[in-house]
Amino acid sequence: MVSFADFETDFVAFAVSAAIVAAYYGFLNIKARTNPTYTIHGVNALARSLWVEHIMRNASKDVMAVQTMRNFIMGSSLMASTAALLVVGTLTLSGQAENISQSWHALSFKGSVATELWIIKVMFLLLDFIVAFFAFAMSVRLANHVVFMVNVPEHDAHHTLSPRAVARRLHRAGNMFAIGMRAFFFAVPLVFWLFGPYFLLISSIGLVIALYHLDRSESDEALETVIRPAVPSQATPTDISMQAKYAK
Template identity: 80%
Template sequence: MVTLADFQTDFVAFVISAAVVAAYYGFLNFKVRDNPTYSIHGVNALARRLWVENVMRDASKGIMAVQTLRNFIMGSSLMASTAALLIIGTLTLSGQADHIAQNWHVLSLKGSFATELWIVKVMFLLLDFIVAFFAFAMSVRLANHVVFMLNVPEHTAHHNLSPKAVARRMQRAGNMFAIGMRAFFFAVPLVFWLFGPYFLLISSIGLVIALYQLDRCESEDAHEANLRPASVAVRPASPQIVPMQTKYSK
C-alpha cells in the first residue's frame, strides 16, 4: 500500500526546486527595479515601444511594420502548434503509467515509482504545456490587433488608438510570447522529474544558471571595456622608408 511517506523525497525535491526558481526571479525583479534594462526583457520592451511610436509617426513604414508583425505572428503560431503537439504527447504518456513508471526510475537512487505519483508528475507537465499554448495563442491574438491599429490614419481620434496605447498592446503580445517560452524552459525540469527527484533538483539548478546567463543584458560600455585590452594591440613603430634614388645618389 502506497503512503504519503513514500512521496516525501519527491515532495521535498519539488519544493526545493520551486524555491530555487522563485529565488532567482526575486533576484531578477530586485535588479530590474533599479535598472529596467538590466534584463533582456526590459530592453525588448523598450525596443517594442520605440518601434511602435516610430512606425505610427511615419506612414511610409506601414509595409515594413506589417511584415514584421507577420513574422512575429508566424513565430507565435509555430510555437502554439508545438505546444499543442506536446499536450497530445503528454496525454499519450499518461496512459502508459503502468508500463514505464518503474522503468524510468532505474537510475533513480531514491523516490517512489508509484502510479499515483507518476500521474501527478504528468499532470504538472501537462499543465505547463497548456500554459505555453495559452500564452502563445494570446500573443497571436494581441499581435493581430496591433496589425490594424498601426495603420490607422486618425489615431488621434480615440485614446485607445494612440501610439502609447498601441505600444502597451504590443508589450502584452511580447510578454505573452516570453511567458510561453518560459513555460517551455520549465518543462525541462518537469521532464527530468519523471526519472527521479534528484534529476529534478539538478536540472532546476542548471536551468537557473542558464537563465541567469540568458536574461542579463550587459551595458555597452562594460562590454567594450572587456574587449578593449584584447582587441587593441600595440603596433610596432614602422621603419623609416628611404627612397632608392636618395640612398644611392651620394
C-alpha cells in the first residue's frame, strides 16, 4: 500500500514546475499590457487583422486569400493528426507500466517507482495531447468559417461580417493553433517526468528559457539596425535627417 509520502518528491517537483511556467506567462501578460507587440503572438494578431482588412477591401485578392487559408488549414490538420497519433501511443504506453516503470527510473536519484505514480504521469501526458488535439481541431473549424467570410466584399458585408469581426474569428483560430503548439511544448517536461522528478524540473526551466527567446518579437533597435541604410560620409545634414526619418 503506497501513501502520499511516497509520491511527495514527484508532486513537489510538479508543483514547482507548474509555478515556473505560470510565472513566465504572468510575466508575458504584464509585458503585453504595456506593449501589445512585445510577443510574436501580438505581432501575428496585428498581421491577421491587417491581412483580413486588405483582402476584404480588394476583390482581386480572393485567390490569394483562399490559398493562404488552405495552407493554414493544412497545417492545423497535420498537427491534429499528429496529436491523435500521440494519444494512441500514450494509451499504449499506459498498458506497460509494470514492465518499464522501474527501468525508466534507473537514472533517477529520488522519486517513487510505484505503478500508481507511473499511471498518474501517463495520464497527465495523455491529457496534454488531448488538449493539443482539441485545440488544433478547433483551429481547423474556425478557419473553415473564415474561408467563406473573408471573400465577402466589405461594401456588401453584414455588420457581423465586417473586416474587424472576421479578423476576430481568424484571431481565435490562430489562438487555438498557438494553444495546441504550447501543449506540444509542455509535453517535453511531462515526458522527462517519466524518468524522474529532477528531470521534470530541469526540462521545465529549459523550456521556459527557450520560450522566452522564441516568444519575444524583434526589438525596435534590432529592426533599426537591419533597416537603416548606410549614411554616406559626404552626406549633408538634410540628407541625414531624411534618412533618419525613413529608417524609423
